[in-house]
Amino acid sequence: MQTKRLLHERKELAQEAAKGAAASGFILEPEGDSMSRFRGYLCGPPDTPFAGGRFRVLVTLPPAYPMSPPEVRFRTPVFHPNVHFRTGEVCLDVLKAAWSPAWSLASCMRALLVLLACPEPSSPLNCDAGNLLRCGDERGYRSMARMYVRRYALPDAKDETTEADR
Amino acid sequence: MQGALTDGRLHNTSAIPDTLQASAVVHRLVARFPHVLPQNRSLTEYRGWIALHTAGVTQASECLTAEVVVQVRCPCGPADMQGADVQVDAHTRALLEQCALGDVLPARTAYATDLVEMLEQVSDLVERCRAGRVANVAASATSPSWTRALPRPEYYKRLLHDLERIGWEHVVRIDDAFAELELQVPDAAGRQHLVILRDWHTPAPSIHASLPAHVPLPEPDRSSVQPHGISLMQAVAQVRAVLGAYQPLFQVLDDVDQHSCVLEPERPTYATCIRRIALGRHCSLYIEVDPHNPRSVPVCRLLGGERDTAALQERLNGGLHQWDAVGRTPRQNLEAILECSFPPAPTAADRLHGSSTEGDECGICYSYRMEGVGVPDMACDYAPCARPYHRSCLWEWLQALPETRQSFQVCFGVCPYCSRPIRVRR
Numbered sequence: 001m002q003t004k005r006l007l008h009e010r011k012e013l014a015q016e017a018a019k020g021a022a023a024s025g026f027i028l029e030p031e032g033d034s035m036s037r038f039r040g041y042l043c044g045p046p047d048t049p050f051a052g053g054r055f056r057v058l059v060t061l062p063p064a065y066p067m068s069p070p071e072v073r074f075r076t077p078v079f080h081p082n083v084h085f086r087t088g089e090v091c092l093d094v095l096k097a098a099w100s101p102a103w104s105l106a107s108c109m110r111a112l113l114v115l116l117a118c119p120e121p122s123s124p125l126n127c128d129a130g131n132l133l134r135c136g137d138e139r140g141y142r143s144m145a146r147m148y149v150r151r152y153a154l155p156d157a158k159d160e161t162t163e164a165d166r
Numbered sequence: 167m168q169g170a171l172t173d174g175r176l177h178n179t180s181a182i183p184d185t186l187q188a189s190a191v192v193h194r195l196v197a198r199f200p201h202v203l204p205q206n207r208s209l210t211e212y213r214g215w216i217a218l219h220t221a222g223v224t225q226a227s228e229c230l231t232a233e234v235v236v237q238v239r240c241p242c243g244p245a246d247m248q249g250a251d252v253q254v255d256a257h258t259r260a261l262l263e264q265c266a267l268g269d270v271l272p273a274r275t276a277y278a279t280d281l282v283e284m285l286e287q288v289s290d291l292v293e294r295c296r297a298g299r300v301a302n303v304a305a306s307a308t309s310p311s312w313t314r315a316l317p318r319p320e321y322y323k324r325l326l327h328d329l330e331r332i333g334w335e336h337v338v339r340i341d342d343a344f345a346e347l348e349l350q351v352p353d354a355a356g357r358q359h360l361v362i363l364r365d366w367h368t369p370a371p372s373i374h375a376s377l378p379a380h381v382p383l384p385e386p387d388r389s390s391v392q393p394h395g396i397s398l399m400q401a402v403a404q405v406r407a408v409l410g411a412y413q414p415l416f417q418v419l420d421d422v423d424q425h426s427c428v429l430e431p432e433r434p435t436y437a438t439c440i441r442r443i444a445l446g447r448h449c450s451l452y453i454e455v456d457p458h459n460p461r462s463v464p465v466c467r468l469l470g471g472e473r474d475t476a477a478l479q480e481r482l483n484g485g486l487h488q489w490d491a492v493g494r495t496p497r498q499n500l501e502a503i504l505e506c507s508f509p510p511a512p513t514a515a516d517r518l519h520g521s522s523t524e525g526d527e528c529g530i531c532y533s534y535r536m537e538g539v540g541v542p543d544m545a546c547d548y549a550p551c552a553r554p555y556h557r558s559c560l561w562e563w564l565q566a567l568p569e570t571r572q573s574f575q576v577c578f579g580v581c582p583y584c585s586r587p588i589r590v591r592r
Contacts, residue, residue: 004533
């Protein structure tokens with residue numbers, strides 16, 4: 001049952017890519033001939049500390065997809081309470097318990113964009129970022145995040161990758 | 167005689183030199199067929215058996231004996247086969263008959279110039295037959311191809327003659343052995359029907375056509391050269407007769423196929439009287455036409471979300487008495503009763519762009535027709551959502567959720583899209 005769905009999703013992703021990264025906010029492409037691995041990047045949403053950054057992601061589909069959610073990892077270090085700084089793991093409800101087959105890869109990418117804009121400090125994977133926000137140090141969080149974006153995520157930043165990448 | 171045999175055959179034969187020629191033949195006989203022995207001093211009668219060496223004989227069935235018992239009478243001696251007569255045992259005779267070679271034996275032995283050559287002919291013929299049988303026994307498990315023992319030339323002559331009478335333009339395909347023929351037979355309304363004649367060179371042929379029922383074999387004519395006694399002309403006439411009887415059915419099915427969007431079968435043929443017609447809004451109508459009375463009320467079943475089908479079901483139940491079997495086709499009757507017109511079949515361009523079934527795909531697997539499952543057969547009951555699903559996909563999804571309640575064969579959960587209650591029966 002996966003095949004048809006994956007073809008459909010690839011088509012949808014190709015349509016998003018055709019719109020351009022600026023319009024859709026993300027690019028996700030199949031990795032080589034693989035049907036279950038996708039690579040791409042998210043564009044940091046404007047008016048957030050992540051604006052202007054490109055955050056590379058790796059999406060792996062489990063064999064049970066779409067009955068179980070895709071596994072998404074950032075491959076660019078992100079300073080965000082719901083993203084593990086070293087592994088790139090993401091804590092997002094729709095990629096965990098709230099998953100439903102109604103979500104597609106494209107909609108997951110959009111959910112990640114929203115997550116970047118609206119961090120959820122109550123369930124942090126990155127305690128430093130979470131603590132800053134929980135203590136109300138919005139400015140501290142923003143400047144830390146901005147610093148890491150400058151260091152890793154700007155198009156001309158030196159290409160340092162997360163642990164998952166190595 | 168018996169005493170001479172125990173001493174050794176060479177001694178025996180050289181002791182009775184009729185003529186020089188005869189003794190030379192007997193020498194060769196002893197070398198080639200040591201089990202065939204002269205039965206009298208004048209060397210005019212022989213008896214014994216010929217051992218056969220066909221490969222695979224050991225696995226062959228019990229009716230294939232390993233040797234042929236022969237009895238030869240040659241009144242003019244072993245070197246002159248004039249008036250000679252050869253008899254084989256009943257098993258071998260039956261085998262030759264089966265391979266349609268019963269009358270070949272005397273014909274072939276008549277050309278022999280001496281006894282040894284005659285026995286060679288017998289041995290060769292029987293071995294050929296047995297090889298054909300062995301090959302056939304081995305092949306019958308998979309495909310009944312009869313490679314070695316081909317039918318008589320008359321069979322092919324007659325077949326070609328028949329094909330010429332039918333017209334070569336109607337022949338679609340003939341296999342190498344002239345055993346399987348595909349013909350295109352037009353019916354009275356000009357529809358072309360593909361007819362396949364299988365195993366035509368065997369005594370048990372069959373006629374296949376894309377029709378709701380099997381085409382019976384015509385009455386065989388025993389005097390025919392065909393192994394089954396059915397000429398090609400008879401077979402085609404039989405198919406034409408059957409096609410004629412199904413004309414009303416073809417009209418009804420054509421009407422449905424041309425004026426509505428048939429979801430199932432994917433490629434409608436006349437072989438099945440079942441059609442699933444799209445009604446729009448994820449509803450469909452399953453009908454089963456009676457092949458013998460096609461204009462009568464078919465078996466009808468509405469499929470789709472309960473909200474949408476309920477109203478249609480009511481109309482269907484209430485309107486069946488208006489069925490007009492004479493003035494309207496079943497499709498027109500159904501359209502009138504359901505008070506809707508069936509959406510037309512998508513064109514090739516629609517199919518290419520996938521817009522025909524866009525929105526009708528299962529919300530879980532994103533496919534429309536799934537192997538072994540069919541097309542989405544249920545939908546969310548909440549009208550603004552109305553997302554269609556394959557029963558099996560939704561079952562698989564709901565069953566894996568901890569918040570789903572299951573009672574007997576029904577799962578109660580929420581729609582993956584709108585999160586409103588949904589239930590699915592296994």
